[in-house]
Amino acid sequence: MSQLSDFSRAPEVPFRFRFVLIRRLPVALSLFAAISLVDAQEESATAVSRQVKEVFEHAAKAVVKIHGVDEHCEISGTGFFIDPTGTLYTAYTVGGEAGNFSIEFDGKQYPARQVLADIRSGMAILKTDVATPALPIGKSEELGVATPVVTIGYPLDLPETPNFGMVAGFDRKYLGRYFSTTHLRVNLPTQRGEAGAPLLNMKGEVVGILVSSLENNSSCYAVPIEAAEKIRGDFVRFGEARHGWIGINVSEAAAPTEGSRARMTQIMDGTPAASSGIKAGDILLQVGRKKVHEPEDVLDASFFITAGDTVPITVIRGNEKLTFNVQAETHPASQHPPLIAAPTMNQAIPLKLDSEAQRTP
């Protein structure tokens, strides 16, 4: 027993040693934590770098440099293939008003032609007759602020270049003027020549098309890929971009009704709205599948309306909720001759089977 009691007794630590141990322990723990943190940061940075590299390696082959000639000089921009038959998306500023296109692909230069250019969305579709890789189409709706994104472009006369950044916002207006649809503002550095470059999520899917830069080229705007797909869907169905139009002006109401401040101020004569039964003063709640809370919500709702389609419009009048089915007409901005280049109707882009044409919102 005496031996047991001897063993059970803890060995006495000298007071001075205990004092030193207590003093040094926090320092050692702090040091350990700092080292762990640095290691974790390095691992995180390495992981991000690896992801960006993977996206770049997978997507770079489908991104091409576009040459064209506009009325002033030769131009150079970026585009990317969206199907294996050589259809490619680019920005309107690259493929919209130029001609004599050629693309640099796989170390060679191929002729390309304009299939469609849509100034309202800011995008253009070109086509080259060669088998190509294609980028998968993603969903910009899944992005949030601070979501990391990658773009691959051809700045100046340099080779394909990856850029890494993050979504900074979803803007409907810039410098006091409203876009046709919500644009993605992305904090990643851009350079001249990168207009039309794909904006990719970290899965390598296209979620937007670079259309313009912001001040100092430190960030840029991208058209969401859904807008480009809507235009392509129109082209597949009708051979042209068909922006829809109901004929209603909307402004902000003093107080919200049923969560909406979008008050209809004018029903234009000779438009589908005039004969639909919708009245000025009605509060707009929903256009198609798009719910409306503010007048600005009308921009997205309007952009995705296709002329010829019937759009259900839900309003509240007094205490009564009403839904009108209105057949959209061609938007006034599209009533000039269609912005189609070479092919005639239905001579067009082969359908990509896994992406449906966008109809009404």
Place this chain on the structure above:
Amino acid sequence: MDEFNENEIAKLLRLKRHEQPPPGYFENFLHEFHRRQRDELLCEPLWRILLERAQDFMLRLNVRSLTSYPAAITAVLVCAAVISLKIYQEPGTANVAALQSQPALSTAVNAEGEWTLASPVATRIFRTQPLRNLNESAHTHRAATPPRYVLDSVPVSYEPTFRF
């Protein structure tokens, strides 16, 4: 003066007093002078001759009046214009030569597959040839002026109001 005393000098003067140049000497003097001058010039290197001519020309034009600031600027601008004209003319000639040497590149190989609006797209078979292999001669065929690299600072279109 030690070698020639006054007597010797007087003797020499007397002797020379009777010497006469050959007939026509004074008539041909100016011509002979110019001839010898030209002979001397021909013996000098070309750059020295040009330099002397230029100096002479500048002196005749009263060069101090030409050394003003506007005159210098004008001279520089004229030189720049001449040089730039030279630079821009030469690649243009090269491009024409390059275009002439290129085959018909963007046309379909099959003659029946020519692009017509009437022909249905499904029946046409394209066999597009590359315009050129970039590894071969992309840089030599490029125009002298660089292209406009596109990335505008503003979007191309805006919506006027909230209407749909």
